Amino acid sequence: MTCFNELVFTAAAAWPFIFFMDLMRYLVGAAAIVAVLDLASAGWLRRRLVRIRALADRQKQLEFARSMRTVLIFSLVGTCVWVGYHLGLSKLYFEANQHGWAWLVTSFFVFILSHDAWFYWTHRLMHRPRFFRWSHRTHHLSLAPTPWTAYSFSATEALVQALYLPVALVVVPAHQAVVFLWMAWMVLRNVMGHSGAELLPRSWLAGWWGRWLTTTLHHEMHHAYGRYNYGLYFTFWDRWCGTEHPEYRQRLQALAHGIGVHESTDAAVVAELG
Numbered sequence: 411m412t413c414f415n416e417l418v419f420t421a422a423a424a425w426p427f428i429f430f431m432d433l434m435r436y437l438v439g440a441a442a443i444v445a446v447l448d449l450a451s452a453g454w455l456r457r458r459l460v461r462i463r464a465l466a467d468r469q470k471q472l473e474f475a476r477s478m479r480t481v482l483i484f485s486l487v488g489t490c491v492w493v494g495y496h497l498g499l500s501k502l503y504f505e506a507n508q509h510g511w512a513w514l515v516t517s518f519f520v521f522i523l524s525h526d527a528w529f530y531w532t533h534r535l536m537h538r539p540r541f542f543r544w545s546h547r548t549h550h551l552s553l554a555p556t557p558w559t560a561y562s563f564s565a566t567e568a569l570v571q572a573l574y575l576p577v578a579l580v581v582v583p584a585h586q587a588v589v590f591l592w593m594a595w596m597v598l599r600n601v602m603g604h605s606g607a608e609l610l611p612r613s614w615l616a617g618w619w620g621r622w623l624t625t626t627l628h629h630e631m632h633h634a635y636g637r638y639n640y641g642l643y644f645t646f647w648d649r650w651c652g653t654e655h656p657e658y659r660q661r662l663q664a665l666a667h668g669i670g671v672h673e674s675t676d677a678a679v680v681a682e683l684g
Contacts, residue, residue, distance in 0.1 A: 429485035462634035477561035487572035555604035
């Protein structure tokens with residue numbers, strides 16, 4: 411009984427901080443991209459927009475409300491991870507040299523690759539007709555995603571996505587800094603993917619990044635059409651499994667080319683004025 415009481419106390423003491431961190435991660439990530447979009451010039455933003463559908467009435471407010479539920483679920487699962495660490499069930503560690511510096515760096519990429527696989531296959535499963543309505547439909551109410559869509563999940567989907575971390579930590583030793591950086595990467599890529607505009611340089615979109623990593627257009631097409639582009643960070647699962655939208659590569663090339671043409675024109679105008 412004493413041990414149980416200690417675990418309850420540990421969870422109760424940790425949860426407020428974990429909730430605050432999950433909340434700040436979402437708010438800072440989404441607000442940062444919103445600020446970039448608001449501060450961008452009209453011409454710069456216009457040639458980078460990838461909107462396919464129109465926003466619904468009160469969409470952003472509803473997305474924010476649903477996201478608060480997701481933050482709560484993420485924080486509760488995070489608290490369970492912390493309790494699991496105290497029970498010796500988690501491979502989370504805090505001394506950088508415990509597994510060596512080489513593994514500390516490598517583990518970050520292991521987390522990203524394994525999370526991408528987790529997301530792709532759970533995402534495809536939630537698109538199955540028998541699961542879609544009660545798991546993933548809430549997220550797809552946003553036909554034209556915004557930065558606030560990033561956490562707009564049903565309770566079921568929020569739990570499925572939150573479970574990756576405790577499952578991964580049962581298998582993969584990870585330093586606290588690696589977990590923090592992975593979470594920051596996850597939120598930034600997620601918010602950018604829902605922003606409705608390509609924020610990366612044209613050379614990235616036309617080069618290695620555009621070939622192997624998902625773009626905003628990639629996920630915009632998923633929300634617009636539903637049956638394609640399930641990947642989170644990388645495009646190779648969609649390629650290997652035949653779930654990439656047949657027009658995605660062509661549209662991305664056209665977008666990158668259009669940005670390049672406008673950038674060249676803008677540079678010529680500036681030079682002429684100079």
